[in-house]
Amino acid sequence: MGPIRPTIADVARAAGVSRTTVSHALNGIGKVDPRTRERVVQAAAELGYRPSLRAQRLRSGQSRTIGLVSSMPVAVAGGPSKLGFFMEVAAAAAETAMLSGFALVVVPPLDTDPPLDALDIDGAIVIEPDQDDPTTKRLQSRGVPIVTIGPQQGMDLPHVDLRAPRVGRLLLEHLREQGARRIALLMGSGHRSWYVDLAEVYARFAREHDMPPLVVEADESGGEETGREACAELLEKHPDVDAICAAVDAFALGAVRAVAERGLRIPDDVRVATRYDGVRARTSTPTLTAVDLNLAQAAASAVELLLANLKGTEVPQVISNPDPRLVVRESTRRG
Missing domain, CATH: 1.10.260.40 (lambda repressor-like DNA-binding domains)
Structure with missing residues (x-):
């Protein structure tokens, strides 16, 4: 014995x-x-x-486990980025959860509906859900407490604010400072809060500078390829476009391909910038100007907010993330 x-x-x-x-x-x-x-x-x-x-x-009655769920399709959240955005959030979230005695279950982007009903979790963090995101609906139907990273359009859920309007301003003002005068906005066709905020910022920016607005939408599920197709059509119809602001990094890679296929040079003829400073932005040829969203801080804040709610602690239900930072690279930098 x-x-x-x-x-x-x-x-x-x-x-x-x-x-x-x-x-x-x-x-x-x-x-x-x-x-x-x-x-x-x-x-x-x-x-x-x-x-x-x-x-x-x-x-x-607790599992002391929380879930991290991506609402983005595999074509955007996976592929060459190695789940970049999602895994950057997951690493910080796992560390914060572990320090509080909780485990993190990672539900990666899947081509099929994730088996959420089989998860034994006390709460969940959902990354940038769409307006009609089925993930949050299924979790809510089970009574699972939710915190989102980025608000869900039309819903009043606890969330961490990634400062979307500020991110949009950083990108658009930088493109104009680099000489762009006909900036097109390339974004997803869904109704994520980030898209809605960016479209509003872009519309105001266009009015301020007497620039005819030019917004093109692409299906997220097609990833880089639909970004390429949308950008190719854009350049065909509007050859005066001299900058593309891509809301999704996969679309930005597609835009780079479309510009090259048209025989144009980046950044001399067309500048390209994207929102997320991840693997795609850093390894693209040319490298892409993007924004540091402070994702690690956002992930930690989301976990802390969720755990506070699980304990019944009264805390603010919206947390504003630190100021985003523009990372300038070859795709917009001339000379």
């Missing part, structure tokens, strides 16, 4: 408190005097006591 494993009763006896106090002290719940908590923690350490995660789960 191996050594007898110490129990919560042993810790309670050694610390001179009740088993309930031991449970609250070690799990960070309830009101426990700091000196008592310290005595309990010390007694547990001396005895080598380790709480049973399975027993904790049975008592609390």
Whole structure:
């Protein structure tokens, strides 16, 4: 027989408190005097006591697991980017969750509906859902608390604000500073809040500079190829276009291909900029001007907000992310 494993009763006896106090002290719940908590923690350490995660789960009814779900199609969130945007969020979210004693289940972009009903999770973070996103609807129907990264259009869900209007301004003003006078907006055909905000910023920008607005939409599910097709048609109909602001990095790669196929040069003839400073932007030829969205901070904030809501802590339900930062690269930089 191996050594007898110490129990919560042993810790309670050694610390001179009740088993309930031991449970609250070690799990960070309830009101426990700091000196008592310290005595309990010390007694547990001396005895080598380790709480049973399975027993904790049975008592609390919690899995101590949260889910991270992407609402973007594989063609955008996957491919050459190695799930760049999604995995950048996942890495920071996993770290923040782990430090609070929670595990993170990653539900990657799939060609089929993800098996959300089979997930044993206490809450979920959904990345930039579309207006009619089925993921949030299914989670809500199960009563799963949700926090989104980026608001969901038409819904009042707790979320982290990625500062979409500011991002749009950074891109458009930079393109104009680089000499562009006929900037086209290439965006997805869905109704993500990011698209709506960008379209509004673009419309105001066009009016301010007496620039005829030119907005082209492409199907997200087609990824780079639909971006290329939309841009090729755009350049055919509007040869005076000298800059393309792509809302999605996969579309930006398609735009780069369309410009080259037309025999034009980047950035001398057409400048291309995109929203997300990820793998695609950094490895494209030419490299793409993009925006640092502070995704790691957004992910950490989303996890903290979700955990606060799970505990019933009263906190602001909208968190504003830090200022985005423009990263200028070859696709817009002349000379």
